[in-house]
Amino acid sequence: MSIFLNKVGSATSTTASEIPAFDPASKRLFVVAASTVNVYTVSNTGGLTAATDLVVGFTAPAGTTVAPNSVAVKNGLVAVAYDVRDTSPPNTIQRGRVSFFRAADGVFLNSVEVGFLPDMLTFTPDGTKVLVANEGEPNEDYSNDPVGSVSVITINSVNLAGGTINATVQEAGFTSFNAQINQLKTDGVRLIGPLID
Numbered sequence: 001m002s003i004f005l006n007k008v009g010s011a012t013s014t015t016a017s018e019i020p021a022f023d024p025a026s027k028r029l030f031v032v033a034a035s036t037v038n039v040y041t042v043s044n045t046g047g048l049t050a051a052t053d054l055v056v057g058f059t060a061p062a063g064t065t066v067a068p069n070s071v072a073v074k075n076g077l078v079a080v081a082y083d084v085r086d087t088s089p090p091n092t093i094q095r096g097r098v099s100f101f102r103a104a105d106g107v108f109l110n111s112v113e114v115g116f117l118p119d120m121l122t123f124t125p126d127g128t129k130v131l132v133a134n135e136g137e138p139n140e141d142y143s144n145d146p147v148g149s150v151s152v153i154t155i156n157s158v159n160l161a162g163g164t165i166n167a168t169v170q171e172a173g174f175t176s177f178n179a180q181i182n183q184l185k186t187d188g189v190r191l192i193g194p195l196i197d
Helices: 175-186
Strands: 017-023 028-033 036-042 048-054 064-074 077-086 095-102 108-116 118-123 129-134 149-159 164-173
Touching (some): 028 077, 095 129, 108 129, 108 149
Antiparallel strands (some): 017 028, 077 095, 118 129, 149 164
C-alpha cells in the first residue's frame, strides 16, 4: 500500500517553528515557535490563517525567562509545557510549568508547577492525565544539574464553557537508581556527567 501526501496549505513564521498540535473541533493549529505558541485557523481546504498567539498566562519569577517547549491538544483542551530559567549566567533552570488553554479561543485556564525543564508532554488516550517529560538539563560545567523526572498531571475537573480547570501534579523521579550507577553502566546504559565519569 502506498501513501501519498499532498500539500494543501502553509504559513510563514519569523521564528523556528516546531511541534504542532491540531484541535479538530475548532479547526485550530497550535505551533511552538521560539518564545510563543502561534495559533492558526485551518480552512476546509487546508489553508492557514494566523490567529492570536497564546499568552503565557502565569507570572514568572523575577529575573527569569519563559519559553514553550511542547504543546498537545485533547478534547478541546490545549496543554503547553514552559521552560523557566534565570536570565543571567549561568542561566539556572527553575521548575517549569504546564498551562492549560481553551482550544476554541485560546483563553488561559490554569497553570501548574512541574519538574525542571519540561521538554515534552502528551495527554493519555482518555484525556484525564497529562504526562510531562522533565529533561533537567545541566549547564555547561555541571555547576547546576537539576534532576530529570516525569510529572503526571491529573485533570480532576474541567469546564471549558466556564473557563475553569482543576488539576493536581505527582512527580516520578529517578534518584532511586543512583546507587546502581556501576551496574547500569555495565549493562550498557549511557550515563554522563562529572559525578558519573
